[in-house]
Amino acid sequence: LQLVESGGGVVQPGRSLRLSCTVSGFNFSNFAMHWVRQAPGRGLEWVAVINYNGNNRYYADSVKGRFTISRDNGKHTLFLDMRSLRADDTAIYYCAREGGLLATTTWLNFDSWGQGTLVTVST
Amino acid sequence: DIQLTQSPSSLSASVGDRVTITCQASQDINNFLNWYQQKPGKAPRLLIYDASSLEPGVPSRFSGSGSGTHFTFTIRSLQSEDIATYYCQHYDDVPRFTFGPGTKVDLK
Numbered sequence: 551l552q553l554v555e556s557g558g559g560v561v562q563p564g565r566s567l568r569l570s571c572t573v574s575g576f577n578f579s580n581f582a583m584h585w586v587r588q589a590p591g592r593g594l595e596w597v598a599v600i601n602y603n604g605n606n607r608y609y610a611d612s613v614k615g616r617f618t619i620s621r622d623n624g625k626h627t628l629f630l631d632m633r634s635l636r637a638d639d640t641a642i643y644y645c646a647r648e649g650g651l652l653a654t655t656t657w658l659n660f661d662s663w664g665q666g667t668l669v670t671v672s673t
Numbered sequence: 674d675i676q677l678t679q680s681p682s683s684l685s686a687s688v689g690d691r692v693t694i695t696c697q698a699s700q701d702i703n704n705f706l707n708w709y710q711q712k713p714g715k716a717p718r719l720l721i722y723d724a725s726s727l728e729p730g731v732p733s734r735f736s737g738s739g740s741g742t743h744f745t746f747t748i749r750s751l752q753s754e755d756i757a758t759y760y761c762q763h764y765d766d767v768p769r770f771t772f773g774p775g776t777k778v779d780l781k
Contacts, residue, residue, distance in 0.1 A: 584770075593773075594709075594711075594717065594760055594762075594775075595772065596770035596771075608768050649719070649722065657764050657765075657766065657770070658722065658723075658764065659722045659762075660707075660719060661728070663716035663717055665716055
């Protein structure tokens with residue numbers, strides 16, 4: 551089971567960035583997926599979740615209206631489109647698998663994680 | 674919003690010691706609580722789900738208990754590889770996913 555994030559980097563405030571998470575080793579189409587972030591030296595913050603078929607998406611208040619989570623089940627890939635980035639969005643972004651099978655409105659845990667990709671928002 | 678507090682925020686213990694971390698919720702959360710381990714520079718790892726169930730593959734020296742507002746995470750006999758930060762995390766169907774601030778465990 552493997553989750554690999556990519557797309558991080560240094561971006562100026564107000565700009566956009568797209569993160570990807572490519573998975574293998576499990577049936578991606580059967581699992582909801584999350585993004586969780588961690589600012590440098592800080593704790594964990596849940597960002598967004600998308601259900602197994604992409605029909606349900608939920609966001610943390612801190613990113614609502616600026617971030618969009620999506621998925622391509624045919625390519626086993628999860629995305630996070632981030633726009634209007636701010637300095638406080640600087641963090642390691644992890645993709646994580648939802649522990650419940652075929653989860654749509656009931657959630658359990660983050661049972662597998664990628665290694666993370668660092669996003670730095672700075673001039 | 675539900676708040677989670679953890680205590681202590683950090684602790685030092687010796688190999689073989691019993692280590693206990695508590696997580697307090699600001700309101701009744703039933704048993705909707707998980708525990709994660711995060712080693713330096715690594716991604717978190719799920720250890721305990723639904724307050725007391727051990728994730729497959731996790732050593733049995735780790736355990737969790739509690740319900741309602743008070744939860745406990747225990748390492749029965751601390752090993753050197755257990756040096757990490759431990760987070761409790763609440764989930765519900767709103768959905769809300771809230772992490773505690775973490776407890777850093779290191780060797781004395």
